[in-house]
Each structure stands twice: as C-alpha cells, then as structure tokens.
Amino acid sequence: MAEYIHASGGPIFHIGRYILMIKRCFTRPERAAMYWKETLRQMSNIGVGSVMIIILISFFIGAVSTVQFAYNLSGSMVPMYYVGYIVKESLILELAPTISGLILAGKVGSNLSSELGTMRLTEQIDALEIMGVNTISYLIGPKLAAAITMVPILVIISTITGIIGGLIAGDLTGYVSSTDFTQGVLMSFVAKNIYIMLTKAAVFGFLLTSISCYQGFYSYGSSIEIGKASTRAVVLSSIMVLVADFILAWLLLN
Amino acid sequence: MIEVRDVRKSFGAQQVLKGISTVFEAGKNNLIIGKSGSGKTVLLKCIVGLLTPTDGHIFFDGKDYVAMNMADKVDIRRELGMLFQGGALFDSLTVEENVRFPLDMFTKMSMSDKKDRVNEVLKRVNLVNANNKFPSQLSGGMQKRTGIARAIVMNPKYLFCDEPNSGLDPQTSIVIDELIMEITEEYQITTITNTHDMNSVITNGDKILFLHEGSKHWEGDKVSLFESDNKELIDFIFASDFLKEARDARHDKLIAKLSK
Secondary structure, eight states: HHHHHHOOOOOHHHHHHHHHHHHTSSSSSSOOHHHHHHHHHHHHHHHHGGHHHHHHEEEEEEEHHHHHHHHHHHTTOOTTHHHHHHHHHHHHIHHHHHHHHHHHHHHHHHHHHHHHHHHHHTTTTHHHHHHHHHHHHHHHHHHHHHHHHHHHHHHHHHHHHHHHHHHHHHHHHTSSSSSHHHHHSOOOHHHHHHHHHHHHHHHHHHHHHHHHHHHHOOOSSSHHHHHHHHHHHHHHHHHHHHHHHHHHHHHHHH | EEEEEEEEEEHHHHHHEEEEEEEEESSEEEEEEETTTTHHHHHHHHHTTOOOOSEEEEEETEETTTTOOOOOOOOHHHHEEEEEETOOOOOOOOOOHHHHHHHHOOOOOOOHHOOOOOOOHHHTTOOOOOTTTTGGSSSSSHHHHHHHHHHTTTSEEEEESSSTTOOOOOOHHHHHHHHOOOHHHHOOEEEEEEOOOOHHHHHHHHHHEETTEEEEEEEEHHEEEHHHHOHHHHHHHHHHHHHHHHHHTHHHHHHHHOOO
C-alpha cells in the first residue's frame, strides 16, 4: 500500500485509484460491531457537529432570499405571498442542498482529510494494515455511510431553518407579512422536489466525503503535505458538488 | 523463524535493497542496523508487508509471504505485532482502548476477558493506572510501552520494532530494550528490531544484520561485532575516536562480559 502513496500520476491514475478505493469501502467488514461503532462516531462528527453552522447560515440565506425576492416583486402585479412560495422552492430545489454541500465541503472535508492525513503521517494507518485491518473499509466506509445518512438530515434542517429565516426577515423588514409568507409556503407541495433535494443531499454527501477521504488517505510526507491535501479536498469537493448539482438538476428535472 | 531470500526493492530507477538474504530466528532479538538511507526501514516494511519487494522471497515459518494471496497475508498479519517509531497510537482512543483494539476487531472474547487481557499486558509492560489516559497525555516512554502492549496483546509469533529508542532518554531506552528482550524470551517470538541505538546493539543483539548502501555488509552477534574487522561496521558502531579508543582499551573485558 505504502508504495502507491509515493506514486504520483495524472488524472487517469487518480480517478482509477479513487474508484478502487470506493470499491474497497464496500468489502465485508472484519467485525460489524466495530464498523457500526465507528459509523455512529462519524454520524456525530459529521452530522451533529455541523448542525449549528448549517442553522446559522441557512437562516440568513432564507432571510436574504426573502428580502431580495420581495424587493424584485415589489411594484409588480405578483402578489407578495409568492415570496414565501419562491423562497421555499428555491431552498428545496437549490439553496439548501447546494449551500449545505459547499459548507460541509469546507468544514467536514478539511476535517476528514486532515484526520486521515495525520493518521498516515503518524503511521496509524500502517499500524492498522499490519494488524490485518482493511484500512480503506474501516476508515472510509463508516465516514461514507455517516455522510450519506446525515447530509440529507442536515439539508432538511437547512430548508426548515431557511424558511423560518425568510418568515422572520419578511416580517421584520416589512416586505412580506408572516401571514402572506406562510400562505406562500403552504401554497403547493410537490413531493418530487423533496425527492430531488434528498437525492442531491445524499450525492453531495458521498462526493464531499469520498473526495476528502481520498485526499487525506493518500497524502504523504510532512504536515505541509497534509495542509495541501486538505486544501485540495475542499476545492475539489466544492467543484464536484457544483458539477453534480448541474448534472442532477438536468437529469431529475427533465 | 523468518527467512529473507534475495530481497530486492527499487523505487523507479533507485535500487534501495540489492539482494538481501538472511534468517531471523525465533526467541532471539534480531537487529537490523545501518546508516540512515542504508535500506533498513525499507527491509522492515518489506518483511511486514507494507511494501512489496521488487524481487525475492520472504518466508514466515516456511510460508512464502510475497507469493501469498491477500487473505493468507491477512492471516499472517494477525500473528504480527509492531512497535512503531512514534508509537502510532490511535489519538481518539484511550490507552485501554488502544491496547484492546486488536481484541475488539479480531476476537469474540467477552468484554471482561478482554479487559483482563489488557490489564495483564499493561502490567507486563509496567504501565499501570494509565488505562483511561489518551496518547497525548503520555510521555514518550509510556507511549512506547502502550505500543508494546498493543503489539503483544494478541500473543504474536513475530514482533517488529522500528527504532524503539528514538526520542527517549538513555535510561528509558534501556528499560524499553530490556522489556523487548524479556518479552522475546518469555513468549519465544521472533523479534526484529530496526535501531540506531548503539547500547541496544552492544547489549541486545542476539543476531545483528548490518546494511550498507542497500546490501548486507555483515552479520553476526554482539560478541563477534567486537572481533569484526569490517571497516564500514567499525566506523558505524564506533563512530567517534573516543568510542574506538574505549573499545581498544577494554576489548577483552567487553568480550568476556558479553559472552556470559
């Protein structure tokens, strides 16, 4: 394994190694209880640990969206309760999953990459290999499972918080009354949009976690290299979240 | 017993190991020594399977480790214990959880049996009342002891130690060396230690393999070390003029003491 780390290659090499890494994540665990325990730890780390930042940012995203939509609609023939409807749909279809994905790419991505990079640097990964543990499966598998489970939950929280933010901002600024905003929010419900939101969230969770883990797991050398791997993890995860956002929008909205 | 037969390892055009053959016997403390860059870490990593040799064979009690499939390699790996230079303890786990980790992962022992086993090995390495401490709360010597406890908790047949004395004061180094020696004899395991520490070499080397520029340059034991006229070996072991003079002045006394 270690010799792979010293190899450097072009994009084809990295894509190939990334695919092999994902494949090895889904091999049979040595002891399911240990993997489950690790998955719970990661669910707390990725999910619970990110709730506050998601709430904070989503609240203001909802608030700003409300003010801007209300500003654009003011003076038009469109009734103001449409602001609530537009904010809700924007949050469900785009803002909540994408903004959450980008926030998590920064927060969780750098965290996972540094954690694995440090484990590599301090020979903890070698220690696991020598014990006979499937390191990719044990170290990355639970993180992927935790992200695929927790990111959709975070996105649901983000959507609800964004709507609350919009409601409060509309009322405080006087652009939209809370009654109008609520009427707009409750105007229609498209189940497919919720399905699209959750699909996006799960895909973003998978991408940002797997890319960050790849960067950390295959980092080597010194603490400088871990820093670089962490930066690459955040940048690549963010780009891939946006690329996946476009592809999913294209596929799922058609 | 571990046999290394004509092992070669290259990284690109750079040949790091140039056909090394030797036998590491059970119940003995086998040392690999050599200057930085001589290939001793690469050899150790090839033996434990962290690197795959470019050519050659490594036999664990007659079984060819290099030619094995992954499942068989994993079976061998479960008989290995390794003490890493920096300890390689898991940061997020306490001392007890670190030592218990291989038991949790690979055995079906009850929790009370596992705790008993952990306490037994922690007592064996003289590390008591540290069960609930995290690695960051331990001194260098305590981290090494925890590493040794984790390495022996599964009763390994083979123990590997990579620079066990690095970063330790001379007294703690001696304690760690003695511990490795005692464990090797007590459990009759094959121990291979990669070291720079001359005190370890002179006092603990049941078998010493000296590597120079990727080749086996000399092998013998701690007694024959003093009788060798291998220039590179002498320059390496007795690096300073002071040590050379001390060796010449007390040569017979040292031989007599080490031969006991």
